[in-house]
Amino acid sequence: MTQEASDSLFDELSPDSPGDWALSLSVPADTGHRDELRGPPAPGAENADTLAPTWSSFFEHVGTDGLADLNRRNDNLQRQIRDNGVTYNVYAESSGQQRPWALDLFPMVIGPEDWAHIETGVLQRTRLLNAMMADLYGERELLKRALLPAALVQGHPGYLRAMQGVQPAGGTWLHIVAFDLAHGPDGRWWVVGQRTQAPSGLGYLLENRIAIARQFPKAFAGMKVQRLAASYRALMDGIKAMAPEGENARIALLTPGPYNETYFEHAYLARYLGLTLVEGNDLTVRDQRLYLKTLSGLEPVHALIKRLDDEWLDPLELRSDSRLGVPGLLQVLRAGNLLLANAPGSAPLESSALLGFLPAISRHLLGEELALPSLATWWCGEDAALREVLPLLKGSVIKPTYPSSGLDTAMGQSLNKRELDEWAGRMVRHPDDYTVQSWLPLSQTPTWTGERLLPRSAMLRVFALADGPQSWRMLPGGLVRLAPRGQLIAAMQRGGSSADCWVLTKGEVDHTSLLQSAPSTMALAHQTRPVTSRAAENLFWLGRYTERAENSIRLAQIVLNHVGGEEPNSRPLMAWLSATAQEDSLVLSGVPAAEQSARVFARSLMAGLSPVPGTPLAEQSYSVGFNLRALKASAAQVRERLSQEHWNLIERTEAGFAIDCANMAADAEYATTEALAALQNASELLAAITGAQTDRMVRDNGWRLLSIGRHIERLITLSRALTLSLEHGCLHDQAGFEAVVALFDSTITFHAQYQQRRDMVALIDLLVMNRDNPRSLAWVVQTLRSRLAKLSQSATPQDAELAMGLPDPDTWVLADLSNWQRNPVGERHWGELETLLDDCEAAAGELSEEITRLHFSHADRRNQTLGA
Structure with missing residues (x-):
């Protein structure tokens, strides 16, 4: 829908208020789902026909002009996501290519009362999970008292016996905990699951917040949306307070690397928090201490925020085939010389089967009833639970007990009788492997389609962050995951999208910033970013491939201008062009020299500028396209050190040249003018890349x-x-x-x-x-x-x-x-x-x-x- 059409529609409706306009264009939530836009219906009514107070306030702040401008705002939002290079690799896509991050224009809005209830329940559960970690790797009273089946702990592939008896820094096992919440039809918030190993979302939700607040600045300020920066600062302060070196601790963020689906988030968080982004091969262990390999030698690391699952952390004691971790890392942890956030061994806490045992465990460890309920959950490893749940499969969700097992999740209502019987048979044969959870219709929040407001099922991921020893605070916001229209599961891995979460406050909005200046020259000196050996090598080759690409483009232009032209050239010139082009890998060996057949030589050069994917290596020349791909690969390894404009230029150059060459190849007859135009476009973009490297890098x-x-x-x-x-x-x-x-x-x-x-x-x-x-x-x-x-x-x-x-x-x-x-x-x-x-x-x-x-x-x- 164009902006003109949107304006016309707004005029045609002649709304009495912005809220009326929004209501008139909205589709009610599906039957059985809570409608976030309308809120709960009046007593005796099946559906509400008025806006919820939070949404009424939102549309009043946006105003009539803002509502008529939604399509332009949405276009600006999508452009900002592309320009910022926000990406996510979707497992469901066969290509495995990274796509732009999917973000909807409207946030989910949560009022102060609702949030206070969520905050109480989440912080209580965080204390509970931390206490469970201390028990499972300490006295194991939960197992001795049969409050938790041993099969869910010691039988879990993620239970790390190497962590038995370890005392983490500050008595804190969990520094970042994520909870997935669902808003039920009855208005209650339910815990669906939790992530404790390396929960993702902290970077994406921050990018979502910045992007959406920019589209609705008046509403964001007028509704008193609580800010996020103070929570990130508290996390950093808390880690420093618990780390072996205290305030002088060097903190790094451990990433699996640029091929991970959430790598953008890793680089984004490292830049925002001022951390060194490292991969496993950037680190080494010496004398039970962790060191960063830099150009200046080995520098100590005192705290590590990990973004990979526990099993990959240490090939000496965990998975021997891991190339992502650091040999000897667990020994450093046991020696008390490293704070690792989160402490390894929490994989059993992520099992859905655990939810059914938490109420009793909370009463035992905390002496408290859970403030936030969990969905009804049955672990099929218990005979009584298996017998009880088999007749209920049609209205339930079947999940793997151990997420790393590779088993699928199935929605009972989408299965026919034969499929339900097959699932029941698997569960009877291997009961320990399956957990069944009652299905809750997710609340549906409004999304903008360009013409109207359509409801989509939403799940909210919230975060508890450690701000000191055994102390946590809640990030006032979260990552909203939206299910595709008509689907039941809200998962980014399956092609879902996201939304921002606005938490409203009755008090003062916190204006803390992470951009404050360092308090002393000593602190400034300490904040100097080290250059790791891996980053140094990739920067070295980034420079080489940038120069190599420029030289190969310039040489290709010279060759085509002479060889592809109408005027005859001297034999020495043609011989030099042939030899130099072959030396620069612009043409394959065995191609007749330019002085023998100028036409064949020129066609071979143009065909090899950027080979079509799938071309056998023996038929490829390592010319311009190869150099641009290698340039991009080098840059991807050090993306956190490049400006967003620099990275965008590299992506545009590589992708644009590949498209130009593919179009040229599709014509069958290679045209010199088309090849020269493609080379010129790439040359101009490379000049901008060179400028970014020369003028915009420290x-x-x-x-x-x-x-x-x-x-x-x-x-x-x-x-x-x-x-x-x-x-x-x-x-x-x-x-x-x-x-x-x-x-x-x-x-x-x-x-x-x-x-x-x-x-x-x-x-x-x-x-x-x-x-x-x-x-x-x-x-x-x-x-x-x-x-x-x-x-x-x-x-x-x-x-x-x-x-x-x-x-x-x-x-x-x-x-x-x-x-x-x-x-x-x-x-x-x-x-x-x-x-x-x-x-x-x-x-x-x-x-x-x-x-x-x-x-x-x-x-x-x-x-x-x-x-x-």
Whole structure:
């Protein structure tokens, strides 16, 4: 629906108030579901026909102008999600590709009274779960008193015997706990499940809040929506208070890596909280302490917020095939030298079967009745429960007792008689593996479709965060997950979407910010972000692939302009273009040279610019498309260090070039003009990427290695190209001379400085000797020496020694490099120049190897982007 249509519809309805307009365009919730928009019906009425007070207030604050503007706001919202690079990998999609995060325009609004009840119940359950962890890995009174079946604990694959007897820092096992809540038809909030190992959502809900508050600023301020920042700050303060080093603790966030479905959230949280984002191979254990591998050596880590499940944490004691964790991590934890949030071993708490036992456990451990009820739950491992629940399967949800078992969840009402009998048979044969939970019709919250308000089933995930030893506070908000229209399950993994959650307060709105300045220069120094060895290597190759992509694009443009043109070219020029293109992997070996068949050579180059996915490796050339994909892969590994604009440019460049090449290939006849247009588009975007790397990155050691990588690549490429031009003699005709100058991206500079001269002295002066030309060999070597000198000041002294292996431009003499001799067959031989070019190329390659050995070689290679 267009904005004009929305305006017309608003005028046509002539609403008496914004609330009336919203009500007139809304579809009532499905029968049996609570309608969040309308609230509970009046006594004796089947459905309410007025807005709930919170929603009436929302629409009054939005106003008539705002309501007529909903489509534009929704377009702005979706654009913001795309521009911010918010993504989520959906398991249900066969491609496995990451898609933009799905966020609805309207929030779920919760009043102060409802929230107070939720907060009381959630904090009580958090204390209970923490006490259960202490018991299960301590005295095990719950098992001894039969308050909890041993099969649900010691029989659970996630129960970690290695944690028995461990005393976590501050007596706190659980620092971040998530609860999935459902709003029932009777108005009560019910606990459906809980997540304790590595609950996701803290980053996404923050992004949701920022995005939605921006669309409805008046309503957000006028309704007194409670802010979130204070809870995040309390979490950080609480972790520091409990960590071994106290206020001086170094905290890192452990991620499985960029291929995880919630990696965006990991990078987002690390940036927001000021944490170092690390993967398992960034860390090492020495003398029962955890260290971060950085360019400056090993630096201690005192607290770790993990975003991977427990079984992957330590390949020495848990899954031996894990490449995501850190060998020896549990030993560090047992020695008391690390705060790990959350403490490993909580997987049994995530079992749905546990919910049925919690009321009795709460009375035993806390002496309290549960404030928030759980859905009726039966663990089929108990004979009585199995017999009771088998006749109830049609109105229930069948879940795996152990989520990691790989068993499916089934909605009883969607099964026919034969399918129900099959499920019952499985449950009788393997009762321990199944848990049955009563089905609760989820409340339905309004969503905007562009034309009307449609209700969708919603589940709310809320979070309790530790703010000190055995003390928690609740984040005033949550992540709302919306089921697709007509479906019963609200799960992001199955293609659902999300909404923000606004919690209203009667008191003052907390305006705490995480952007406050550090209290002292000491704190500022401590906050300096280290450069991990893995990040350093990927930044190094990000620089190399950026330069390599630029060079390959420029060379492809030069080749196509000459080979694909109508005017004949000299044989030396064609030979140089062929040799340089093959050296740069623009064409496959075995393709006839350009001087033999210009048409075949040009078609081969265009076909190989970006091979169609699925093309056998033997039929691919590693040219522009490959370099852009490698550039993106390197950037993905260090996404938290790049600005969002920088990352967006990289994605646009890679995706846009692939689309252009696919369109070109679909035409069967490769058109040179189309190829040149695709190359030009990519070239312009790469120039913007280069600008982002040059002007919008902090000059730390990570950036220095990125710059070193770029200039190593430039030195190798230009040295080799100039060597080939000498070997093939293409500099002796005008077209060849201009082509070489163009490859060095120095055409304008050359003509401005030397006007009509086209002699070797002028060319060597500009492309080899000139220290003001960023494409000259002397400038590149000079820059490399400078970067290495800076790197040695804060990394290792050996970096300064590496510069000694580079040729010294101070010893280069233009007259000597410009001298040539004839060899026995009468060809010109540029003795000292060719020797210098060989030395530059070899020295650049050796420098790359030495940097790898010095800074990267001790890291696990599996998750790194390696150069080709």
